Amino acid sequence: MNAATPRTLAEKVWDNHLVVKGENGEPDLIYIDLHLVHEVTSPQAFDGLRMAGRPVRRPDLTIATEDHNTPTLNITAQIADPTSRTQIETLRTNAKEFGIRLHSLGDIEQGIVHVVGPQLGLTMPGITVVCGDSHTSTHGAFGAMAFGIGTSEVEHVLATQTLPLKPFKTMAITVNGRLRHGVTAKDIILAVIAKIGTGGGQGYVLEYRGSAIRDLSMEGRMTICNMSIEAGARAGMVAPDQTTFDYLKGRPHAPQGADWDEAVAYWSTLATDDGATFDAEVVIDGDALEPFVTWGTNPGQGVPLSETVPNPADIADPNERANAERALEYMGLEAGTPLKEIRVDQVFMGSCTNSRIEDLRAFAGVIKGKKLADGVKLMVVPGSARVRLEAEAEGIDKIVTDFGGEWRFAGCSMCLGMNPDQLQPGERCASTSNRNFEGRQGKGGRTHLVSPLVAAATAIRGTLSSPWDVE
Amino acid sequence: MEKLTVITGVGVPLRRTNVDTDQIIPAEFLKRVTKTGFEDALFQRWRQEPDFILNREPYSTGTVLVAGTDFGTGSSREHAVWALRDYGFQAVIAPRFADIFRGNSGKQGLLTAVVPEDVVERIWGEIEENPGTEVTVDLESRTVTCGSVTSPFEIDDYTRWRLMEGLDDIGLTLRHENAITEFETHRESWRPTTLPVR
Numbered sequence: 001m002n003a004a005t006p007r008t009l010a011e012k013v014w015d016n017h018l019v020v021k022g023e024n025g026e027p028d029l030i031y032i033d034l035h036l037v038h039e040v041t042s043p044q045a046f047d048g049l050r051m052a053g054r055p056v057r058r059p060d061l062t063i064a065t066e067d068h069n070t071p072t073l074n075i076t077a078q079i080a081d082p083t084s085r086t087q088i089e090t091l092r093t094n095a096k097e098f099g100i101r102l103h104s105l106g107d108i109e110q111g112i113v114h115v116v117g118p119q120l121g122l123t124m125p126g127i128t129v130v131c132g133d134s135h136t137s138t139h140g141a142f143g144a145m146a147f148g149i150g151t152s153e154v155e156h157v158l159a160t161q162t163l164p165l166k167p168f169k170t171m172a173i174t175v176n177g178r179l180r181h182g183v184t185a186k187d188i189i190l191a192v193i194a195k196i197g198t199g200g201g202q203g204y205v206l207e208y209r210g211s212a213i214r215d216l217s218m219e220g221r222m223t224i225c226n227m228s229i230e231a232g233a234r235a236g237m238v239a240p241d242q243t244t245f246d247y248l249k250g251r252p253h254a255p256q257g258a259d260w261d262e263a264v265a266y267w268s269t270l271a272t273d274d275g276a277t278f279d280a281e282v283v284i285d286g287d288a289l290e291p292f293v294t295w296g297t298n299p300g301q302g303v304p305l306s307e308t309v310p311n312p313a314d315i316a317d318p319n320e321r322a323n324a325e326r327a328l329e330y331m332g333l334e335a336g337t338p339l340k341e342i343r344v345d346q347v348f349m350g351s352c353t354n355s356r357i358e359d360l361r362a363f364a365g366v367i368k369g370k371k372l373a374d375g376v377k378l379m380v381v382p383g384s385a386r387v388r389l390e391a392e393a394e395g396i397d398k399i400v401t402d403f404g405g406e407w408r409f410a411g412c413s414m415c416l417g418m419n420p421d422q423l424q425p426g427e428r429c430a431s432t433s434n435r436n437f438e439g440r441q442g443k444g445g446r447t448h449l450v451s452p453l454v455a456a457a458t459a460i461r462g463t464l465s466s467p468w469d470v471e
Numbered sequence: 472m473e474k475l476t477v478i479t480g481v482g483v484p485l486r487r488t489n490v491d492t493d494q495i496i497p498a499e500f501l502k503r504v505t506k507t508g509f510e511d512a513l514f515q516r517w518r519q520e521p522d523f524i525l526n527r528e529p530y531s532t533g534t535v536l537v538a539g540t541d542f543g544t545g546s547s548r549e550h551a552v553w554a555l556r557d558y559g560f561q562a563v564i565a566p567r568f569a570d571i572f573r574g575n576s577g578k579q580g581l582l583t584a585v586v587p588e589d590v591v592e593r594i595w596g597e598i599e600e601n602p603g604t605e606v607t608v609d610l611e612s613r614t615v616t617c618g619s620v621t622s623p624f625e626i627d628d629y630t631r632w633r634l635m636e637g638l639d640d641i642g643l644t645l646r647h648e649n650a651i652t653e654f655e656t657h658r659e660s661w662r663p664t665t666l667p668v669r
Contacts, residue, residue, distance in 0.1 A: 025628035121663075150549035
C-alpha cells in the first residue's frame, strides 16, 4: 500500500488490520482487536468450538455481558422464563470453560454490550470491534471499524481472532450546518435513513462528517453510528478528535502514560485524507433538520414530526407502495393524519441507541417537574448498571418516578422484548430504540422511533410531540 | 457443509420488500441454545395469517424462496438462516440482500442469488400462475431457470467456490495461522485487552 495515496478513515483502519491480503477473488483476512459477546448469539458458537476441540485463541481480547434476556425488575430473583434462564446459564458456563471475562446480572459493569464497551474504555479509535449483534456499528463513533456478525462468524473470531472479509465500499454522509435547539443525533440518523432507505448503505461503511457531526458529543455520535445498520450499512464511523480523546482519557481500559501519548499520536492520523475519494456521497442540511419520527414498520419510513402520515398512493414503485399500505394497516394509521395527533400508550426510553447518561439527562431535563399524560405508561431503562448508578447520583431516578414513570435495571429490555418488557397487541409506543419492525417490541405492538427529547415531550402530552411543543 | 451445485425445487413467491430478520424469526425463538429445530419458528407471525404463502399448497413444500428487495435486513441473528434451512429452503432469490444475512447464509450452505427486479417479477408470474412450478438455481453456470425465464444471477466468486466445495471457513483461515501469530507480535501495547485492570 502506497502511504502517499490519500485514504479514507475506513481504509486506514482496514489496511492496519490486514493479516493476509486476499488474492484471486479470496477475501482479505482482517485481525479483530476486540470481540464483544452476549448470551443470544454465542451458545452455538461455543458449541462449535467444543465439537472441533478448539480453544478461544485470545480470551484477553474477548469480553462478555448479559443483556438481551435479563429482567429489568427483581434482578436478584431467579429468571422466570426457563429458556431465558438456560441461555444466561449457558453463557456463564461457556465463559468459565473458555476463560472469558463475563459481567453478569448484578455486576456493576453489566449492561447492554454496546454501552459497556465504550464505558470501560475498551472501545477506542483505530481498532476493529465485532460482536454477534448488528448494532456493533455503535463503536464506530470512536473511529473504530465495528460491525455485527452472525454466529458462525462469532465462532470464527473465537477460534482465530480474524475474519475473512471483502473490503467495504465507502460513503460519506456529510451533515453541514448546526442543529437547532431540540434537534438531536437521533433526528440526524432518522433523516439519513429516510433519505437513503433501508438498503441504501448496503455494502458500504458510512463515514459521518461535517460541522453538525463534529459538534456532537460521543453519546450523540454513538446514536448515529448505532443506526448505520438500519440504512443497510455494516458500519458507520466518525473520525476521532479531541471530543473522542477527552471521553476516553482515564477510563479503566484506556491506554495510560506513554501508551496514551503513542495512541493519541496515531489516532490523530486517522481522519480521512484531503483528496481521498468516497464511492458515494450524501449531504444533509443540518440547519433545516426537525425532530423526526417513523410512521411505518421499517426505520426508513420516517418524516419530520410536523408532517402528516404519508399516502401510499403517492409512492410510484408498486412494491414500495404495497409495503407502505401494509405498514399503515399494521400501524393502525390513516394517511393524512397529522403525526402530532397520534396518541401513544407507552413511552420507552432506553436501548443501545439512546440509554447513555447524556440521553437520560436530556430526557429528565424535559420531564422535570411535569406529569406523565393520563393513560400513558413510561419505562426508563438505563444502558448499564453503571449508567443507572450515575443517573441515580444525579437524581434522575427521582425525576422519572415523580413524573409517574418506572425506573428500571439495565438491559436491552423493550427494544426487542426478549425479556418480559413487551408491548401488548395493538399498543402504540414512542420508543428511543432503533427498530420499528412488526412485532419488534411485542407481538402486535406498534413502534414509533423517536429521540429522547421527543419521547419526553410525548410522555407529557400523550400524543407524538416535539420538544418545541412543551417549552 | 455439503457440496452444492444445482438446486431444483418448488418456487415460493414472497411478494414483500424489506423482509427483516425479526419477521423471518421473531426474537422469542432466539432463546434456544441449539442450532437446529427452528422450522416452526420461520415466519411464525405471518404463518398465523391463513392466506400467507406458506399456508397454501403446494407452496408449503417449497425449497426456493423468491422475495422482494432488501431481504434479511435488521438483526444479525443467524437463526434466520437456520429457520429457512430447517424449514427446507435451499436457496433465496431476491434483487438485494442485507449484508449480514447474506454472509450468514453463505456460512450455512443457503444459496442467495441476486437477480434484477424484473426477473423476480417474471419468476413471481411463473410460479403464481402455475403453482408448484420448480425453480432451478445452478451455481456452476450461475443461472436461475423457471419456466420460460432464464437469468444469470450474481454471487461472489469466493462464496460460490466455498459452497461448491463445501468448505469450512475456520479450516480455511487456519491455513494462515502463522501469519496471524506474526501479526500479533506487532500489536501495539495501547490496543485494548479485556483482562481485569488494577
